[in-house]
Amino acid sequence: MPSWLKTALNYVLAGLLLLVAFFLIDKISEYFIRGFSFVLPLIIPFIIAVFISFLLEPMVCVLQNKARLSRGSAVALSMLTLFSFLGTIITLLLLRLITELIHLSKTVPYIIFDIQSWVEISLPKFQRLYGELPPGITDYIQQSFRSVAQTLQNFLSITLDSLLNIFSVIPGIITLIVVSFLATYFISKDRRSLARQWVRLMPAPYGEQSLHVIKEVFGAFISYIKAQGILVSISTMISIIGLYVIGADYALTMGLLIGFLISFPSWGPARSFCPGWAGPLFPGTPPLA
Structure with missing residues (x-):
């Protein structure tokens, strides 16, 4: 058989295998998504x-x-x-927020x-x-x-x-x-007993290593969540207290909205207060900014 024919057959076989692989992945992913959507609430x-x-x-x-x-x-x-x-x-x-939103909608x-x-x-x-x-x-x-x-x-x-x-x-x-x-x-x-049971079930070097990796990953994730939560909470509390001090209406609603926007990396407190700074430029608006 000529070499060019072997190469062509190899390419055709590789293409067929890729098509079969994509078909199987598509079907498996469909069943996986269904099963995951069923198991996730549990x-x-x-x-x-x-x-x-x-x-x-x-x-x-x-x-x-x-x-x-x-x-x-x-x-x-x-x-x-x-x-x-x-x-x-x-x-x-929630009680205060619902009260403010009812009044705001009116x-x-x-x-x-x-x-x-x-x-x-x-x-x-x-x-x-x-x-x-x-x-x-x-x-x-x-x-x-x-x-x-x-x-x-x-x-x-x-x-x-x-x-x-x-x-x-x-x-x-x-x-x-x-x-x-x-x-x-x-x-x-039963955290320690669960860890010992995990080490006993896993092969010798992998049980302790997996626990160490899980501990480090969760520790870093928890530290990140704590840091972000502290920063967002401080900014939210300062916003709510400041809005209450200047006598702004719906201080809790606006403060929580500002805190929610601050949690986005591309958003900061300054952008959240831009409407408040621009408000007094209009005639008849009290200087609250």
């Missing part, structure tokens, strides 16, 4: 439990060493402290009406400066403001409905919390 509580157990470990060690508590008592006290604190804070924030039409009135008053001034504007442009500006008003009002309504719908999924949330709570307790309490 393993989410345990993933949360592992994450919380790593967060609680420093507090558990302190209670064990300083207060001389047993491992189970230290874990239970740490979990009770953490969940009580977080539950109280989240409940108070006042948005009046705010938009004030903006439209300001535009209608300012249009003659702009016309004197830049000449007579065509009627089409004036109508387009007014229509744009109406569209923005409707969009903003719909967005606030959807956000408010989403927050209120949280109460409709309370049974599922309670189930998730209970399962995560129990899993966190047993994972944190």
